[in-house]
Amino acid sequence: MDFQQIRYFLALAKELHFWNTAGKMNITQSALSRQIQSLESELGVLLFERNKRNVKLTPAGKFLKDKWEVELNEMEFIHQFARQIHLGERGTIRIAHPDSISASIIPDIMASISNAFPRLQIELVQVLYENQQEFLLNYKIDLIITRDMNSAPGIRSEKIYTDNLSIVVPENHPYRTIDDLSKETLQQQKFILPIKDEGSSYSDIIHQMFKALEVVPDVYLHSEFGSTIIALVRKGLGVAILPDSYMYHESPGLRFIKLPFKTDLYLNWRAEDHNPVLSNVLKLILN
Amino acid sequence: MDFQQIRYFLALAKELHFWNTAGKMNITQSALSRQIQSLESELGVLLFERNKRNVKLTPAGKFLKDKWEVELNEMEFIHQFARQIHLGERGTIRIAHPDSISASIIPDIMASISNAFPRLQIELVQVLYENQQEFLLNYKIDLIITRDMNSAPGIRSEKIYTDNLSIVVPENHPYRTIDDLSKETLQQQKFILPIKDEGSSYSDIIHQMFKALEVVPDVYLHSEFGSTIIALVRKGLGVAILPDSYMYHESPGLRFIKLPFKTDLYLNWRAEDHNPVLSNVLKLILN
């Protein structure tokens, strides 16, 4: 059974005239007649009561007219929807990102996506450092922004942004500009730092920074969560080294003093993932 | 687009293997490959991501698999339903009948129909004498049982039953058997009779009966409604001439005395009505 046959049937059910219908459907009366016959015999249902003069729907034909009209519309809608999925205009994408950028570049990225593809559903999630690779490879997330270059097989990684590192101090702290910093005073600070994850280039950079400053930091506390770190600094429990992106969180009571060190942000995705939604989002972010 | 193509797609979406699927669908891998390609190009949607080694659904393919499964089941259900309509096993038929037989042959007819065609919906209606023909010809009813032969063009009529006429008297009435009746006493009765409709053979018969008995009835009241007539007789307001069928109404306080006159019941329907439900019901009633 062919959709076209059903379209012929619906047209004929409206017109109730083989010649007129054939004309409208751009076939000959002969073809239409045979298509209807073929439909009837395949269904095992007489659709029209017809003689050489009149054509009218049988009760079963009337029933099918009503039902098929609905079903064909439904089908057309489904196919339209499928086309949008195919073009990456519909669908869901799960993006993981570090807390630090949730107020800096993430809003820009989201705005850009929802502007270009308003029908996309985006799920923003946070993923612990040790789960990042597994979640990506097991399709729990589709895209992840990290501060580490990822070189695992099957994962592609591109640098998308570079953050400055700042030292974050409470408003009443004597550090006011970069010039106030000295090896001696730094040595006296209590530091609140991110957890030093194995192989994390981000914590490496912080480590290298202290090396370059020739300071061995007195680490008061390690936390994976930037918001926790910021709250602790505000309470005067220590100072922190954080990427500038945290400035966008508009947290009062803090001062960011830019340091001459940088940390990169990378976009990571499955190399073999051809999901058109992903392709579209990648194009947008990497532009 | 062909339903068969969608069935091929669904099979392949389950198997994810062209050779195995082709075998199960009883075609060659070549044909299956081309059918899927044709489906993809007609839809404008890539359904499978495939190389010479692996086959997997695209997001759009996954979506269509879920949707099409539902739609195809829906369609199969619709077609099954249509087949039942075609065979006259499903549908609605509106049957009109005189009040008199609602407790005699109507229950038998209903039982017979619902036994043979349990899915049929029957609507029983009452139609005033003057509307009978119009309602039938205008498809307001499909079948009508009358006490008059109908010979209008486009209407077929078949005799299905013959009722005896009885004189109906209250229980305390002196008439006990047919032998108690005499011209003289009949002349003294007050009669409650049906309305003498123009061209109604039924009221004709009652008229002829009185002529044969050489009695001119003292008609106290005319009513079209048998139940009204019966109620009036029970109250002692007169006696009536009614078809035996009323005996089945189990009305207490009445005596039916059979008279040597008969009245026929006819089944009437549109001659050109080929509704299979009607055909089935006709076959049952006329057997």
Place this chain on the structure above:
DNA sequence: TCCATTAATGCAATTTACGCATTAATGGAT
């Protein structure tokens, strides 16, 4: 009774679908 209309049908031509055989890509085994 005749005629115009119209659905069905025979036939030839065209288009489409199919199976067979082959090709080309790929993942796993040696």
Place this chain on the structure above:
DNA sequence: ATCCATTAATGCGTAAATTGCATTAATGGA
């Protein structure tokens, strides 16, 4: 690293289906 078995795609000839044209047969109206 190389070879091989597996497997989806494809070229080609044949079979099947669909189509249009012309004709037929039925039917309602003049």
